[in-house]
Amino acid sequence: MLNIVIFGPPGAGKGTQSQLIIEKYKLTHLSTGDILRGEIAAKTPLGLEAKKLTDKGELVPDEIVIKMVKNKIDSAGNHRGFIFDGFPRTVEQAVALDRLLKEKGTSISVMITLEVEEDELIKRLLKRCDEEGRSDDNIETIRNRIKVYNDVTCQVCDYYGKTGRFRPVPGTGSVEEIFERISSVIDEYAESQL
Numbered sequence: 001m002l003n004i005v006i007f008g009p010p011g012a013g014k015g016t017q018s019q020l021i022i023e024k025y026k027l028t029h030l031s032t033g034d035i036l037r038g039e040i041a042a043k044t045p046l047g048l049e050a051k052k053l054t055d056k057g058e059l060v061p062d063e064i065v066i067k068m069v070k071n072k073i074d075s076a077g078n079h080r081g082f083i084f085d086g087f088p089r090t091v092e093q094a095v096a097l098d099r100l101l102k103e104k105g106t107s108i109s110v111m112i113t114l115e116v117e118e119d120e121l122i123k124r125l126l127k128r129c130d131e132e133g134r135s136d137d138n139i140e141t142i143r144n145r146i147k148v149y150n151d152v153t154c155q156v157c158d159y160y161g162k163t164g165r166f167r168p169v170p171g172t173g174s175v176e177e178i179f180e181r182i183s184s185v186i187d188e189y190a191e192s193q194l
């Protein structure tokens with residue numbers, strides 16, 4: 001199995017690149033942001049709680065996110081592997097993910113980090129706000145999301161770096177150029193693991 005984590009700050013293009021990765025490598029997409037937005041749209045108790053946090057740019061508690069991911073992994077059936085998009089975002093989530101995959105006899109092959117400057121992130125997210133009106137894409141929330149990334153989420157890079165699974169990729173340029181960079185990293189792992 002090929003299991004990839006696509007990582008980076010808010011607006012780095014994780015969701016955008018995940019769509020291309022799924023098409024080319026036929027992996028199962030698991031985006032915690034998408035799952036949470038689904039819960040929010042359905043106004044479930046979890047969604048109502050999550051909305052309060054995402055609207056402030058805060059992370060949803062590990063316990064809740066890990067349970068959501070476990071359900072998805074357990075119900076995946078036969079497949080070639082996962083692309084984890086926006087998860088893990090804390091070291092606790094990364095440790096839990098390793099444990100959940102170990103129970104299934106598999107592991108994370110590589111963590112690909114999209115590196116993008118803060119000015120560019122803000123520009124992209126404000127543009128998305130104009131186009132899609134996502135409630136967490138206003139300037140105040142964006143600044144807090146970037147702060148949470150720098151203070152907490154970044155530590156996940158060291159976690160994967162210690163086990164030689166961390167691969168940074170420049171995340172600026174056209175979507176196609178970035179995808180070529182990502183593909184050449186995935187191809188190093190794909191042959192032996194698919």
Ligand code: B4P
Nearest residue numbers: 010011012013014015016032033054058059060086124128
């Ligand atoms: P996410 O849904 O993961 O959102 P994101 O980080 O904002 O976006 P992403 O990096 O995927 O950017 P995209 O491709 O869309 O999280 C939302 C919230 O949910 C979090 O803030 C948190 O509160 C909560 N949450 C999620 N997971 C969690 C977890 N594990 N634990 C706790 N809480 C969690 O790209 C952004 C924009 O840039 C798009 O408009 C796109 O068109 C554009 N773009 C992409 N590539 C571009 C390029 N190369 N050039 C120019 N523009 C580009």
